[in-house]
Amino acid sequence: MRFFDAEPGGKASIPALCRFMEEAAHGQTESLGISIGQVRASQRMWVLTRFALRVVALPRLGDEVLVQTWASDRTSGIRAYRDFRILDRAGKLVADAASLWLLLDLKTRRPVHLPESVLALREPERVGLEAVDAETSLPPETVSCEDHFKVRWGDLDENGHANNLRYIEWIVETVPPSVRPGCELTELNVQFVNEVLPGETVHSVSGEIGAGRYAHSLTVAEGRTAGIARTTWRLAQSSSPPAASA
16 A cells, blocks of 8 residues: 555555555456446446445555455346455455446436446356445435535546545545544445536535434535435544544
């Protein structure tokens, strides 16, 4: 793990873990000719709609990790599932994740049926994260923490809208400051609702819904929902309990 992948304390940041998985997925899909850039040639666009992450133990600065990814056999029709596993050098599980993708027509912005070249990639192994298919979450009823983020050029991906990792960064940034120093994320469940475009401002809010559990929402102009999420946090090893959030 590199210096810029770590957060205060020397452990991997959640966006860094997600970036490892994004890079692994891009490498595999590019080798198969179905990456985001490659499908644009046929006027198609991959979009991530759901992502569920489960963290067992965060790696530390200098640790080596192995990222595995594959297309799940749940893939069918218009729904493409991709699973992930991150292992340490000893082969122990660091984190796993499940994701749900749609292939959209660039002109209509509507899902199209997956081609046989994608369906043929399905593997029988699953990580067992049913949260990726959970019912639609609700935004927080009360706000514990909030912030605003202007979408910059550097936030954009090949499709010209904010990268999925930016949504995750905006989400974890609004966990109350009293929680972050002493706790680690164990679960993240994100629903990507609408794209966010350059120049827009994202309003990110969170609200406590239980011990160590938070609801999150991302909205842009006129209250349009960009994303909804749930996070779960545990006391980090050798840390004192966090102060109660406001």
